[in-house]
Amino acid sequence: MARRIDGRPFVVGDSLADIFAEAGIQLGRTRLSPGRDAKVGCPACQARDELSLSVKLDQDGQGATWHCFRGKCSGSWIVPGSGRIETGERRHMPLDSTPTLRERPPVVAPTLDRAEDQKRPDGLLRLFAARGISEETLAAFGVYGTTRNWPQLDEAGKPLKDGEGKLLWGPAPTIVFPYQWQGEVVNRKFRSDRKQFQQDRDALRTLFNADAIKTADEVILVEGEMDVLACWEAGFRQVVSLPDGAPSKLLDEGDLKRLDDQRYDALETCAEKLAAVQRILIGTDMDMPGGYLAEEFARRLGRVRCWRVTWPDGCKDANDTLLKHGPEGVQAAVAAACPMPLEGIFDMRDGCLHEFLHNGREPSGLTAGIGDLDEIARLPAGGGWLTIVTGIPSHGKSSLLRTWLICTALRSDLGIVWCSPEDNRPEVLALRICSVLLNHPMKAAGGYVPEALLAKAQDWVRRKVTFLWSDNPDTEMTLEWVLARAEEAKRRFPRNLLVLDPWNEFEHQFTRHESETQYTGKWLRKLKAWGRAEGMGILIAAHPTKLQKDPKKGVYPVADGYDINGGANWFNKADLGLTVYRRDEGYPEVHCWKARYDAFGKRYEFARLKLDPRSGRLASTSSRDAAHSNMEDRHA
Numbered sequence: 001m002a003r004r005i006d007g008r009p010f011v012v013g014d015s016l017a018d019i020f021a022e023a024g025i026q027l028g029r030t031r032l033s034p035g036r037d038a039k040v041g042c043p044a045c046q047a048r049d050e051l052s053l054s055v056k057l058d059q060d061g062q063g064a065t066w067h068c069f070r071g072k073c074s075g076s077w078i079v080p081g082s083g084r085i086e087t088g089e090r091r092h093m094p095l096d097s098t099p100t101l102r103e104r105p106p107v108v109a110p111t112l113d114r115a116e117d118q119k120r121p122d123g124l125l126r127l128f129a130a131r132g133i134s135e136e137t138l139a140a141f142g143v144y145g146t147t148r149n150w151p152q153l154d155e156a157g158k159p160l161k162d163g164e165g166k167l168l169w170g171p172a173p174t175i176v177f178p179y180q181w182q183g184e185v186v187n188r189k190f191r192s193d194r195k196q197f198q199q200d201r202d203a204l205r206t207l208f209n210a211d212a213i214k215t216a217d218e219v220i221l222v223e224g225e226m227d228v229l230a231c232w233e234a235g236f237r238q239v240v241s242l243p244d245g246a247p248s249k250l251l252d253e254g255d256l257k258r259l260d261d262q263r264y265d266a267l268e269t270c271a272e273k274l275a276a277v278q279r280i281l282i283g284t285d286m287d288m289p290g291g292y293l294a295e296e297f298a299r300r301l302g303r304v305r306c307w308r309v310t311w312p313d314g315c316k317d318a319n320d321t322l323l324k325h326g327p328e329g330v331q332a333a334v335a336a337a338c339p340m341p342l343e344g345i346f347d348m349r350d351g352c353l354h355e356f357l358h359n360g361r362e363p364s365g366l367t368a369g370i371g372d373l374d375e376i377a378r379l380p381a382g383g384g385w386l387t388i389v390t391g392i393p394s395h396g397k398s399s400l401l402r403t404w405l406i407c408t409a410l411r412s413d414l415g416i417v418w419c420s421p422e423d424n425r426p427e428v429l430a431l432r433i434c435s436v437l438l439n440h441p442m443k444a445a446g447g448y449v450p451e452a453l454l455a456k457a458q459d460w461v462r463r464k465v466t467f468l469w470s471d472n473p474d475t476e477m478t479l480e481w482v483l484a485r486a487e488e489a490k491r492r493f494p495r496n497l498l499v500l501d502p503w504n505e506f507e508h509q510f511t512r513h514e515s516e517t518q519y520t521g522k523w524l525r526k527l528k529a530w531g532r533a534e535g536m537g538i539l540i541a542a543h544p545t546k547l548q549k550d551p552k553k554g555v556y557p558v559a560d561g562y563d564i565n566g567g568a569n570w571f572n573k574a575d576l577g578l579t580v581y582r583r584d585e586g587y588p589e590v591h592c593w594k595a596r597y598d599a600f601g602k603r604y605e606f607a608r609l610k611l612d613p614r615s616g617r618l619a620s621t622s623s624r625d626a627a628h629s630n631m632e633d634r635h636a
Helices: 016-023 122-129 135-141 225-233 262-269 271-275 288-301 318-335 352-358 371-376 397-412 426-438 451-464 479-492 516-534 569-573
Strands: 002-004 010-013 037-040 053-057 063-068 081-085 144-151 169-181 184-192 197-199 218-222 239-241 279-282 306-308 386-390 416-419 465-467 497-500 537-542 576-584 587-595 606-611 618-620
Touching: 010 016, 016 063, 016 081, 122 135, 122 144, 122 169, 135 225, 144 184, 218 225, 225 239, 225 318, 262 271, 262 288, 279 288, 288 306, 371 587, 371 606, 371 618, 386 397, 386 516, 386 569, 397 426, 397 497, 397 537, 397 576, 397 587, 397 618, 416 479, 426 451, 426 465, 451 465, 479 497, 479 516, 516 537, 516 569
Parallel strands: 010 081, 218 239, 218 279, 279 306, 386 537, 386 576, 416 465, 416 497, 497 537
Antiparallel strands: 002 010, 037 053, 053 063, 063 081, 144 169, 169 184, 184 197, 576 587, 587 606, 606 618
């Protein structure tokens, strides 16, 4: 059973299923993972064919938050919202210990200055003139100057205090920005000559210049009153700003603190006007808080109708642009506004193809210096490319991976996240990598490898390879676990490639009524999308199904992507597909059965390599190898 707490958008229940049922949220086959978002249909707006509700499971798995991203969501009281499993301990907690929305105090109308006291002395006019703002514009907005008590500041801007530690107050010149709503001044913002700010206590929060919104074509949102005045000078009338500026950080979309932030109350006051606007131009400051505010505007007003204004280089905001480039500069920046990014939609912008080509982002492959292999297969460079390596067990998949990837890493300065549960411990794989690096066995008849060489190889492995591994019997090495660890590894060291060897060693969790083919297709898509987001390539070693020997020749056929457990998705999703096949002992072949682009390889061709049993390194059978990428020759 589940219940709502005091009419608030917070639900408690005996289970997550009860909580979601009470909120009307239907997960279907969607699987939730602690700390990660999932998209489902919104019960409030009930948009067809649109998964607009973001549901995030708490890290402890005992609760969740949810929020709809759709700009036209009806906003049922339960969306946005949150819920927690009501354990025995929680049942005895006071209700005020659960998340709650802030209670708004009653609105108080401000006591206004007399008309005869609302003056614009010469000093005020000179100050605004220095910012490119005319007296006519000040008069249009009712901006005036007065004197008001403020905390006194020292030269460093810190408050002055008396001997008892109390703030020292004193009169200072003050600018007054009246906030009007429906023809009445409902709030005033005060700015001292030392850039201190105050507002009327418990006043109605509205947008500065909100009454100027008279048509539904477009509105410009900027960060402060000075920017509104600057845009007005450039000829724009429907331009507004919040009274409280930009946030210092960007909160998660389901965070109740964000949903209850007083800073955005002005948007609620003007919600009806803003809802009718077709295009919203966001011209906040070009610093990090300005970026946070732009993102928050897009979230709250509907990203699909938001365009981002980018002010010119060297200009922080609209007022800077007015001063340095005049009204024409402001007009040009507004005219060049670009649509805010939408998930799953790519908008072509001016110059993007030139940038794509000249920054080396077109499909390209990295060579290993193994001539015969480089002829038919090159590791795809960049994030999101999927490489599949298959082959009959014991035919040399792992040997190929070690030589190919390490030689490529040495030549192209790659960083690798390597997860190989079959090797039992990371040290086992690390020693094999060191052997390839040095082209030297770790242990021979004469003893172990020299300590100096081993130390050099170990240092390279430490800097360039991160191993994913766990000896906790309760840890399930799911793909979610792998991606979470890989993200952490990339935050610590530069990493370009994630290796999963082999696929069958991971804990695969199928949803109810989900076939292996469906599961495989879903996860290959997720891995490629994750790789694009993180800028990492994906390489998977996967075993084929049980093959039958040719009855005449008595040998196994060469497998390809269609022969891997899980169906044709392996072939369809791969950008580069390789098979390791050993026809003769010591001479493995690498067959290329898929190369999405010519830069990645040659389909239907193969390379015959020779294996050095001492070091595990592979080389061409011809004389086409580049100079060996040995540890001693390249990176220390």
